[in-house]
Amino acid sequence: xxxxxxxxxxxxxxxxxxxxxxxxxxxxxxxxxxxxxxxxxxxxxxxxxxxxxxxxxxxxxxxxxxxxxxxxxxxxxxxxxxxxxxxxxxxxxxxxxxxxxxxxxxxxxxxxxxxxxxxxxxxxxxxxxxxxxxxxxxxxxxxxxxxxxxxxxxxxxxxxxxxxxxxxxxxxxxxxxxxxxxxxxxxxxxxxxxxxxxxxxxxxxxxxxxxxxxxxxxxxxxxxxxxxxxxxxxxxxxxxxxxxxxxxxxxxxxxxxxxxxxx
Ligand code: DGL
Numbered sequence: 001x002x003x004x005x006x007x008x009x010x011x012x013x014x015x016x017x018x019x020x021x022x023x024x025x026x027x028x029x030x031x032x033x034x035x036x037x038x039x040x041x042x043x044x045x046x047x048x049x050x051x052x053x054x055x056x057x058x059x060x061x062x063x064x065x066x067x068x069x070x071x072x073x074x075x076x077x078x079x080x081x082x083x084x085x086x087x088x089x090x091x092x093x094x095x096x097x098x099x100x101x102x103x104x105x106x107x108x109x110x111x112x113x114x115x116x117x118x119x120x121x122x123x124x125x126x127x128x129x130x131x132x133x134x135x136x137x138x139x140x141x142x143x144x145x146x147x148x149x150x151x152x153x154x155x156x157x158x159x160x161x162x163x164x165x166x167x168x169x170x171x172x173x174x175x176x177x178x179x180x181x182x183x184x185x186x187x188x189x190x191x192x193x194x195x196x197x198x199x200x201x202x203x204x205x206x207x208x209x210x211x212x213x214x215x216x217x218x219x220x221x222x223x224x225x226x227x228x229x230x231x232x233x234x235x236x237x238x239x240x241x242x243x244x245x246x247x248x249x250x251x252x253x254x255x256x257x258x259x260x261x262x263x
Contacts, residue, residue, distance in 0.1 A: 004228060005069040005218050006031045008062055010055065012043035014155045014244075015148070015185030016074030017251060019097060022207035023072070023214050024252070030218075031228040033066050035259060039236035042145050043077040044117025044183070055082045056089065057263050058235070063090060070217060072210065073097065074184050077117045080125040093217045097206050099126060099182030104204045105134035113172040113201075115193075116182030118143035126182075140172045150192075151185035156243035160192045169196050181205040227252065233259035 007023065009016050013036050020034060040046055040054055055078050059071055071086065071094045073079045079096030086094045099120065104112055112134055120126055121143040130139050146168050150160050172179065179201055181187055187205045194203055215221075230252045238244050238256055245255045 004029065004031060005220070006033065006067055007070050007072065007214065008059070008066065008068040009034045009072045009074050010036070010059060010078070011075040011184055012037050012041045012046075012077070013148070013152055013185065014247075015151060015183060015188065016072075017155070018184050018187035018205070019072060019074035019207050019210050021251070022211035026211050026215050027218075027220060027223055029224045029226045029228050030220075032230045033062060033068065033233070034231070034253070035062055035233040035235075037235045037261070038238055039234075039261065042117065042148055043075060044119045044143065044145050044148060046077075046119070048081060051078060052082050052085055053263055054261065056085055058259075058261060059086060060089065062233075062259075063092065068092060070095065070214060072214060074210070076182050076184060076206075077119045080120060080123040095210060095213050095217065097184060097210055099129060099180050100204045100206045100209070101126075101129040101139075101180060102133040103209075104178045104180045104202075105137055107202055107204070108134075108137050108176070108178040110177040111138040111140055111175050113176035113179040114139055114141045114182050115147065115169070115172065115179055115186060116141070116143055117148060118145060120182055140175055142169070142172045144168055147189070148183060148185045151188040154189055154192075155247050156240045157247070160189060162192060162196065165189075165192055166196045169193065173197055176201060178202045178204060230254070231257065233257050235259055235261045 121141040
């Protein structure tokens with residue numbers, strides 16, 4: 001694989017940027033195209049069939065238009081249902097992000113918390129992960145769209161209300177010693193979550209593992225000094241676009257471009 005592979009990263013919103021940051025730290029020389037389906041956000045409350053249809057349409061079009069070499073579905077809510085369809089339709093590698101239950105259960109002594117979207121905690125895929133890897137420890141699940149919104153707000157420069165966050169996390173706080181951040185939005189508010197749950201709770205996400213997987217699949221050992229292109233697309237006009245573009249600029253992206261989806 002050449003040093004300038006084209007990587008496509010997908011999410012419903014800005015959460016996938018937490019995965020992008022991990023990949024780009026290892027491989028800055030690659031070209032990155034990021035697309036977020038904000039027209040159908042939040043995915044944690046979207047029905048199954050619509051989600052699959054939209055992700056398939058977006059990814060297929062972008063892969064063809066941008067000569068993509070590898071796709072990263074940087075969204076747990078989507079990955080837990082769309083990967084088989086995408087892999088059946090594409091000839092390039094498709095990497096998904098699913099809750100890091102396995103590594104987390106090895107670290108837990110007391111109980112494990114899975115903090116994700118309302119959809120992810122109901123998925124059969126998630127329950128299979130829990131059954132396979134965390135039989136001996138209790139798993140407390142919390143599905144919240146408010147946490148996803150908070151991450152969107154923080155990226156646009158709005159401070160998180162810690163007392164509101166404590167209220168949202170209340171059902172799992174005090175019971176667990178390890179928390180899985182099972183939504184890619186949550187590493188963006190990791191410090192705030194840590195401050196509420198306490199320093200003794202270990203927070204685990206899948207970002208670094210995904211970056212290693214992408215690097216392995218592309219077979220590129222080293223980072224180089226060049227910086228690849230970075231483009232970002234949205235399926236609807238984003239809210240607080242100016243503040244969003246400012247944050248995106250700091251991550252190396254040019255302003256958001258519109259990618260209307262007609263299915
Ligand atoms: N970032 C997404 C995830 O990892 C989904 C957020 C949403 O749209 O509900 O699950």
